[in-house]
Amino acid sequence: MALPASAKPLRADTRRTVRTILEAAERVLSANPAATVEQIAEAAGVARTTVHRRFASREALISALAAWATQRFHEAVEAARPRTAPPAVALYQVTVNVLRVKTGWGFAMGALPTDAPEVAEVHADVLHQCAQLFTRLRDAGLLAPDTDLDWAQRVYYALIHEAADKAPETDAALDALATRVVDTLLHGLGAPATA
Structure with missing residues (x-):
């Protein structure tokens, strides 16, 4: 969770409590967006006063949840090493x-606000x-030399968005879904040309 520069760092047990509350908020609000604090x-296994001590209001909790997810999203991209890993692996x-x-x-x-x-x-x-990664994909021959990289990225984002609606329940299902997205991006849906 991002804190203002003037805020002092949270203790480890407080960080765990905040994370537990945020994870519970995600589960509960996903099932019922009108859920109460x-x-x-x-769901977090804490008192309501504990939630209110960490978050001044329901809106503040949702804002912190969105900030937490934004950080997870950024870390997810960074962990893939899109600037340095082999382009196909990074994708x-x-x-x-x-x-x-x-x-x-x-x-x-x-x-997300x-x-x-x-x-x-x-x-x-x-x-x-992502733009750097798509340039690397083109330079490595994984995309055609004349690929409109802006369009390719927009297609990729749309594929990710649609795939995220599937909510795979296992790591194997997630891997298969990611493979389908990458395969669709790189090879399309058409039948291969015959010689």
């Missing part, structure tokens, strides 16, 4: 990592890394 506290890893965040933090990702400066900064960096 009391329902979230119950697959970015895909599986982002799908994991989008399916695991669906409510929070939908609650797109006008918040920290969210805009993260998204700008992710878009920049």
